[in-house]
Amino acid sequence: MTTTAAAPAILWFRDDLRLTDHAALLAAIDTGRPVLPVFVLDDTSPGPWALGGASRWWLHHSLTALRHSLGGLGAELTLRRGDSVAIIAEIAAQAAATDIFTGGSVDPWARRVDRAVAASISGKLHRMRTTTLFHPDSLRTKSGGAFSVYTPFADACLALGGPCVPSPAPATLRTAWAPRSDRLEDWGLLPAKADWASGLRDTWTPGETGAMERAEAFLSHGLAGYADARDRPAGDGTSMLSPHLHFGEISATQLWHMVHRRPPGESRKIFIRELLWREFCANVLWHNPGLPEAPLKPEFAKMLWRDDRPALIAWQKGQTGTPIVDAGMRQLWRTGWMHNRVRMIVASFLVKHLMLPWQHGEAWFWDTLVDADLANNAGNWQWVAGCGTDAAPFFRIFNPVLQGRKFDAGGDYVRHFVPELARMDTRYIHAPWEAPADVLANAGVILGDTYPNPIVDLAAGRARALAAYAQIRSVS
Ligand SMILES: Cc1cc2nc3c(=O)[nH]c(=O)nc-3n(C[C@H](O)[C@H](O)[C@H](O)COP(=O)(O)OP(=O)(O)OC[C@H]3O[C@@H](n4cnc5c(N)ncnc54)[C@H](O)[C@@H]3O)c2cc1C
Structure with missing residues (x-):
């Protein structure tokens, strides 16, 4: 001692x-x-x-x-x-x-x-x-309550004028006696499946230096085009800083100030607003500790979710027969990350078209995302499911085919992560079941064999979700 x-x-x-x-x-x-x-x-x-x-x-x-x-x-x-x-x-x-x-x-x-x-x-x-830009308790509505709507929350953050200037790393550190330490290598944190780790290794450089390099690269080459590119999953339209931010290898405060040293404009403004979504989720969790488990809108506890394990496994493995969903789920498995637009699409598909509980999706993301974050994950799942604060209404159901055509117009994202469809005519890449037989044959696609038939009919799934939602509305 x-x-x-x-x-x-x-x-x-x-x-x-x-x-x-x-x-x-x-x-x-x-x-x-x-x-x-x-x-x-x-x-x-x-x-x-x-x-x-x-x-x-x-x-x-x-x-x-x-x-x-x-x-x-x-x-x-x-x-x-x-x-x-x-x-x-x-x-x-x-x-x-x-x-x-x-x-x-x-x-x-x-x-x-x-x-x-x-x-x-x-x-x-x-x-x-x-970890956050501001202390959660420093952000209160005019009446002193907690925020439940994003826009006034973000406005309140901006009105604070930004977080204080970040401090540099210490040049020296006085140290003394150190207690017994475990060996990191003995913790067995690396996955037994070597192929999984190789996908992660190819994509990421964890640590403070890797975080700073990625931030600088994004600010130099990505930020200016962020407003246009951020919704297109093929390409490097977003910063991919989320795991670095989650593990705190770069602070939100550092990033805030780095961004503000760049020329002003729409992209800069939108990027800061995305950082404030992170802040909002943290704030919501601070005030609602049950967020990861229970819907914030209590009527959703009565929702008649389905129990369909084969459908859940098909979703997890990227074998639903809906190309943009499968591409997203395979991107997640291969790289530990998924583009935000596609996270919204796959989440909506699980909760609405498949009518499976959002907590199942939340748990799978928790295990497979390198940026798995209690506040962001739970907050966004509840947002998609329509049961969170300031959430997307349940009845707004993403059509994955239209989403794919809009945000992956050339099909490059699908081709990359679903190579079975790589040669598919662009007109049908997001809905191969609509393709004429000769188009399928030319692309080397046999539905139900080389690529799955859709596990759910999109129109029928949508109608089923709306009926379930009408039911909880009528009993609440
Ligand atoms: C169902 C679902 C689950 C999600 N789970 C997580 C999660 O576990 N961890 C996580 O960090 N993000 C999560 N997100 C939010 C978002 O998808 C990711 O933060 C984003 O895709 C990370 O990529 P990026 O760093 O390139 O983002 P950029 O577009 O470069 O944004 C910069 C930063 O802003 C923050 N941010 C952006 N969008 C959001 C958002 N919608 N909510 C909260 N913060 C945001 C992130 O910290 C991000 O790194 C989830 C979204 C959905 C729809």
């Missing part, structure tokens, strides 16, 4: 795996004590929201990068696996640490953990804002 004089300030990393713009790290340094960086992998406290497979892959690489950056400052990252409350309390006691600094999460389970840690240590737990 160390003496109190040399007792370190503990820096407990959470969803903020970076050294730049890290309020908790700076506060730990400001104590003048040596800093003891710790990360805990907790698979019990989150309950059903323990990290999914794709997130585990990301975390492994992100921690490797963080360890490397800390090593450059002469600091060791202590890694421990287990119950965060017990582990943080144990390390604090061993180190005789009186101050523990950490990033405040909006996730309900993390907030419960924070309360339990604060109660189980003799020192103080300092929760700093490291």
